[in-house]
Amino acid sequence: MKHLYTFALIEAVARSGSMRKAAEDMNLTASALNRRIRRFEEEFGSDLFERIPGGVRLNPAGEMVLHHYRATLSDIARVQSQVADLSGERRGHVSIACSQALLPYFLPEQIARYRAEHPGVTFSVKVRDRARAEQELASYDSDLALVFEPVYLVDFEVLHLVPQRVHVVMRGGHPLAARPEVRLRECLDQPHVAPDARYGVRHLLDFAARRMRRQLDPVLETESFELIRHYVLHENAVGFQIPIGLRESADGSVAFRPVSERDVAPGSLILGQLRGRTLPVASARFAMQLAAALQDVAA
């Protein structure tokens, strides 16, 4: 949208921290860029940048303007998508930031199901830990976030919530697999594999362990749940994951059992968006489908 060109320039300057660099990025001269920005600052009634030796930096007013720009961009995209929608064609794009647990089964199934009905809709999926996922929303880089145990920033609006108990993952023949549920103490007493501190599962485990005056002492700490799932096949160790990221293997090589609720409280898998935002049609519809599917997962 051409009338937002000045804002695009402002964003470029903010990103690079320098007018000359931004000018090069945007394919114009520094003087032209400078004048556009000065003119806008005058019209707006306040400077947007703090001029520091060696470059510029956004001041608080600039941050607000930039946020307005991003909100405007997203709103225009929404309007365009709604307009396209009323001419009958179901097109659009859904961007979603999610936790790792959704990658193996849940999300691919859901996306495929949606695309089967609306082949014109495309998707982008970003894997983010729970803190980053919310930043994605705030910067309008993603429409939806589906995360386990979000940190709950103010701008996060919950669309749907399902409880998920932390499960223990292990080899099929593991002795603990014989029980319907497992005590945390038993896990800590043997080799275990755990996600790092950024993840909700780890957060819940740390909290529970501290309460019983114990602590996790993982033989392997990683940011990859896929690694966890596969590692327990090779050593007689236990890993942790939430059930939405787990599925019985046909050959019974992997087993998982819930950790007792007496030890570890269930966490929440939450579908959310940026507070107050009106999503593009495609994203809104997909969110509804996700909510329904999550409902079934819980049941």
Added chain:
Amino acid sequence: MKHLYTFALIEAVARSGSMRKAAEDMNLTASALNRRIRRFEEEFGSDLFERIPGGVRLNPAGEMVLHHYRATLSDIARVQSQVADLSGERRGHVSIACSQALLPYFLPEQIARYRAEHPGVTFSVKVRDRARAEQELASYDSDLALVFEPVYLVDFEVLHLVPQRVHVVMRGGHPLAARPEVRLRECLDQPHVAPDARYGVRHLLDFAARRMRRQLDPVLETESFELIRHYVLHENAVGFQIPIGLRESADGSVAFRPVSERDVAPGSLILGQLRGRTLPVASARFAMQLAAALQDVAA
């Protein structure tokens, strides 16, 4: 904001229903205006106007674009007001649409109180019946609405709610003034003065009367509660109003008593805004003050 000029033109065309008239209003030639709009339609990817003999009319896409424009304008105003706020100067403007009952006592007191603390803030107050008040919000013509018994609550976000019982208004010496509360039947049996059907008070009364197989038969029907209040001084009639619009007169010339809750259910006086909107600082602060004051009224 200059970059929104095209949108302003679109709005002018939508308002007048004619490009030539709009051009005159906006002080340019019809050709220039026409080309701006055609160019925008091309960039946007869809026509905004339906070309009909004798002029143009917004199509659905145009309505959405116009809504986007209004939302953008209001957001810019909000950003500007927040920027002004962080440089310490408390300036800004609050626009509010309200029911008549707020005019004599509540609103003037509240506005004066707010302005005593923030002299830089100005106000505009529009008196609207409950349906119109919500349209005011939807078109971004008012920031806040304070109405009795609002109707369509779709885009209406409730900020605060206080119950208000319908009261009977009469001369000081009126026989009904001797009771602590009054039955509706007694009112209908004597000359009564009532607001017209657009108002929440009337709505509640009509509903209650119908339930007891009666109906209102006012000697005077009016859209002015001020007229109602003053008329009952001249004839031995009763009028209706909610207590926030009433106050004991020093000389005891006017009296008011609640209608029994067995007859007429209490209505809701509701402070609200457009759903999902972030208000300018001044409006947001004033809304908080109003909410607190309404709390006290209820107590």
Added chain:
DNA sequence: CAGACGCGGTGCATTTTCGGCAACGCAGTT
């Protein structure tokens, strides 16, 4: 029924705006 009228839309000349180039002042750095 024909002409006048008012409408949206277009070609062309004009005016206004905008961008590129070169240069300046001002830091911090070598």
Added chain:
DNA sequence: AACTGCGTTGCCGAAAATGCACCGCGTCTG
């Protein structure tokens, strides 16, 4: 002290927007 890189400004040509005259078309009117 020379140098480098920064934001900023004057000047001029390029590009975009505007005004004017005019077209085709439907409606209204005498």
